[in-house]
Amino acid sequence: MMTNDKIIPLRHYGRWVSGVVLIGLLGLIVNAFIVGQIDWPVVEKFFFSAALLDGLASTILITICSMLMGLALGVIFAIMRLSQNPVSRMFSGLYIWLFRGAPVYLQLLIWFNLALIFPVVNLGFAQYRMVDVMTPFMAALLGLGLNEGAYLTEIVRGGILSVDKGQLDAATSLGMTRLLAMRRIVLPQAMRVIIPPVGNEFIGLLKTSSMASAIAFTELLHKAQVIYFVNAKVMELLIVATGWYLIVVTILSVFQMGIERRFARGHAFGEKRGFLGTLRANAFGGKRRDGA
């Protein structure tokens, strides 16, 4: 095509109309919050209060710890699930069935109340009382981590299966052991498939960790509840908690994008359009050709 041809882009009137309608709706929602009976100064006062920041720190800590535990379990059980050994395969299947099947809320309660059936932990050389071992943090970690591990097992397994079998052939023919080939060749490629759902899992886990408030784990929601039981500013404190969850989720999403780019190594060479680029393309019909 000649570069100095003037091209009149196709106009997408439907997109303009729906865009205007949606922005109008957004305005209505924002307005409702402004006129609603929300004590905004209370929101402001508690947003950076020590109690809630402390709760936030616990939320982040338990999320990261459970995620690390889940990832370790996920990789181990995924490899077991794909192993030649039928007992390993069955064991892994049983794990997924149990910890994915039972509601997380229930699992948290069961871990927390474990002392009712096992009052003493006997390690042979030492004995502990279960109530001392099974702190709210431990119960939350086991409940969330084991549940997360079951989901991640399936995600990791899917990632490993997505790698072409020829890759393992090539690695093996170079003299790599199964484990080395897994670590150097298969898992790094599986990552590309694994990372996006893991990002979602991470965000999901952050929110699910609020259930640990039920077992007296002093995370963000728990702290907010303790305060509103006293001052009765229920909605204000829930808004503060929501605000913090959204902030952390936003930060996580940015991280996720960075990591995805890192593991797209060797795959993504084209340019990508961001939000604004897409908006411009939609509104004005593809890339502008300015001619000359």
Added chain:
Amino acid sequence: MPSEIPMLRAVNVHKSYGDHEILKGINLDVDKGEVLCLLGPSGSGKSTFLRCVNHLETINAGRIYVAGALVGYNERKGRLYEQNEKELCGMRAKIGMVFQNFNLFPHMTVLENIIEGPVTVKREDPRTARRRAYGLLEKVGLRDWADRFPKQLSGGQQQRVAIARSLAMEPGLMLFDEPTSALDPELVGEVLTVMRDLAESGMTMIVVTHEMEFAKNVAHKVVFMDQGCVVEEGTPAQVFDNPREERTKAFLGSIAERAPAR
């Protein structure tokens, strides 16, 4: 040099998948420095045989020896003991394999692909490995492509990198499984040129191919396989110009019809 041990010796090799017998007693010798071209119709068991040579597949009966050593088993007092993973890997490291679909590692650059085996398997110093890798890239004519990713290369270039990757392990035997079958016709020549140079440098090679010109000009020995058996073997002149078996004649006829002379 008839007294030397053959690089490859296959004795009565059988291989089945379930009830389906794929290899029905293959006997083959390949001497050191010899280039053997393996021909045969689709499904005759050529790929399977190559995969048995480096024990990517286990055989059901028979023996395969590479450089005099039994592949996959240790023989003691008349009994066969399966080799452990370390022994298998040590053996595979000395046999190069080039695949129809290249199978380069897409998450690594060309250079990283080539040094991966030497560095992780042979524990070679990365600096030395890199220096050797540049030498190999020079050989296959891709010195300037070291920092590209496989996806950025044409099929012919990818296959040349795959050859360099195998050579980086300094193998004594190279297996090629239809190395040019996935390539556009205009890219076949560059890969065959690299293979011809390699043959001239004295590498022992087993090449499964449908490139008859290559087989005629480069191979020392041609073997025609059909339905899991070696039907005919000999020098290119014997097999191409005076085939003894009807099946060989029919196969060569069908190939000549399909592929115009290049």
